[in-house]
Amino acid sequence: MTSGISPAAERTTRFHTSAAANLRLRQLFDRGARVLPLLVDRPTASGLDSDTASAYGQVARAGVALDSIDDMRVLLGGIPLDKVSLSLSVDAAAAPLILLYQLVAQEHGVPAERLRGSVRNDVLKEFITPDGTCLFPPAPSMRLTRDLLRYCRTALPRWDVVSVCGHELAEAGADPAQEVAFALANGIAYVRTAVTAGVFVPRLTFCLSGGGNQAEVLAKFRAARRIWARVMTEHFGPDLAGRAVLRRHVPSPWSLAATRTGRPWLRADASLEIETAALRLMHSIERIGGAVRAVECRFQSTALPPDSRVPGPGLQAPGPEAHAAHLRQSERLAKLRAWRVQPSVDDALARLREAAEGDRNVMFPMRSALAASATVGEICETLRGVWGAYQPLPGRR
Template sequence: MSADSPPNGDWKERSWRPFTEKHPERKPDFHTAGGLPVEPMYQLEPKTPGAGEYPFTRGIHPSMYRGRLWTMRQYAGYSSPAETNARFRYLLEKGQTGLSVAFDLPTQIGFDSDAPEALGEVGRVGVPINTIDDLDALLEEIPLDSVSISMTINSTASILLSLLIALAKRRGIDPAKLRGTFQNDILKEFIARGTQRFPVEPSLRLVVDVIEYCQQEVPAFYPISISGYHIREAGSTAAEEIAFTLADGIAYMEACRDRGLDLVSVGRRLSFFFNSHNQLFEEVAKFRAARKMWAQICRDRFDLTDERACQLRFHSQTGGSTLQAMEPSNNVVRVTIQALAAVLGGTQSLHTNSWDEALSLPSEEAARLALRTQQIIAKESGVADCVDPLGGSPFIEELTSKLESEAQSLIDEIDQRGGMLKAISDGFIRRAIEESAYKAQLDQDSGATTPVGVTSDGEIPDAPFSVDPAVESQRKSALKEHREQRNQDLVDHHLQKIEDAAGQDTNMIPVMIEALEAGCTLGELCKTLTGVFGEFQDHG
């Protein structure tokens, strides 16, 4: 099928029927509570592309949630591997369908829990993982070959991948059976999130090492999740979120092409991660525009004709920065609207924030309510029964096309600057985001966009959750024991191999796996790498 000419015949016959014959829908037929029939998708003009058809504006699959609901994937992690394991098992028991690991900052940046840099940070925003035994404890009694695991890890994604492979081998599980996602998106760390450890070039090399290794050995994993989420949290507009995320995507595709990787295989395993904020219609339009633009980028820039390689699959999370500390239970309503936007926009997986996240990490009860919010949308509202239900609305279509053209102008500007790596290093991207953040703050300060329930004399309640500070000393003694029990000569030998590999063109993952199996820690690997790669320095 040529992508430019309108497809022939009726969408339902040409795409929906062949797809659903292979992948049956959840129910034989769908109808409203009052008994009215619900068609898979509504179209004003049957010849225009529908869901599952290039450029996928209406969704990447013909039946979308009529076939399978989105994955409900709540991000969790704090304190120690064992405590996080307990939260994971709680969420799985309550019907969550995938795991998502939050790591603490030392782990994300590459410091062990006993490093001076980790002081005060251990177990605070996520779980510390330094050794294969830590990962084993984190995933205790979790079947690695059936539960998919998403890891928010970037600078040290190569090390977490290596730990996961080492753990799979220890448990006798074929790495090819592992399913999940690594965030592994270093460019947005330089733009908006701030956990980069190495300079850009070697950081990008490690990103491609992960993609290359996964392509060969862990083919069911999504080795990168190109993230607009943090760009939006840093204050960008919706159009900037699309543009800067897709521009990062272009940079990764180019880096993979330079490595000589097959871009069809790369494209089929790319995933994206977007934010979902309060403006319901703009958010829905954003997801639709992003899907369409990425499909066009894959075809026009990278000459991909494989349809699956052009599909923008994405995870979404409700907007942390929209949560308010005053009258925090109001956040439940904000999260519901944002989750609805992500579902109406066709997300593949979703994290709903807990209402108390403006105060602290989520309490167990709030985490359950966040998950229940998704389940109510999925099972009680009926919105999952019709594909792209807002598609065709003149308002939504207009917003979709306006966001597309605004994002396209930004991508054009990035191209003119010589590409995304240049636009990041010359400060263009950060300046644009800061400008938007400043405008938004002034609007809020002027009273034009003051959130409901927020007043100058409003009270903020106590935080419902806190991490036990004892975790830091427990981690220190566990690591001390670990270092005493291992064979130090073997460790030194493997760290030397890491240093050698870092200076060469080889893929780092195999040597990292061996080093971690020999008892090397995440912090030791990173320290060795900084000796070769250098270390990122922020100058404000």
């Protein structure tokens, strides 16, 4: 596990249309960038189609709307996909978006084994942070992560499928010990899921907050490295322990990580103190039954201070531009549904439902449904019909 500054190529790209995002991505490639960052809008990240009532005002805001294979075709047009790596910032809806990327790459003539990319896919973190996008309850969410790991092992071997986002926990109010404990506990849960599924995890990325006092940051990273090496060696052996990357997240100006107050970890080396406190929290999570069970009990979220997130720049109330984006994507979806072969879509979604009801990998029928022009919203709604939708308890997550 090593630490370092995240490269500039990881900065997310924010554009309103897939055509505009395509133009920007091609400009980045022409300037020498080979890691292309992509951020999707809130409805896409939440598994909702742009024409749903709850998506109004959020379509194509602070990210690209990707409803179907049509949108992905526009987004990736003219980009040599065998020469770039896509950095996709999405969690719960990662699976259908990765499949759309693969399907369009096949249309470009690029074999799946030559595709490179990474996706955040830190679903457990979404249940802890106040504004997380949770599509399904924790256990089915981890089932989908398991199926995605299995699928990418053979179909997309050069994709990194999980990046644990400790910095978002810090922005939600976690102190250094809580950030380390909750992030590493989530990482252990992902490794357990992979090992149980018979999948070797080649690399797990941890992105911890780099904001605040630098002595505190260095101490936090030292503590995280020691804890990870010890826990992974004890539970899984030294091979897996040595295959993780610890990165430093540079916070936005409004990030809580840069302004958080609370317990000062300001001694020359507070790493032992952070390590002791983090291990205490991790032992509590293990006694509950692991990170997934702890999330179900809201152990992590209730440990964070309430209303601790520092407001960011925010989004303005929906105006003409938001209405135009909603109308544009709704028209695209209407045309898609008019042109596609609906019986093929219905059959593919039925096979996806059957796989979700059993234990077969849902990625294969999901790929067939997306190839038949099923939408991301229809995919997620089919899975919600089997697994249920996440219903947070009253109060904080």
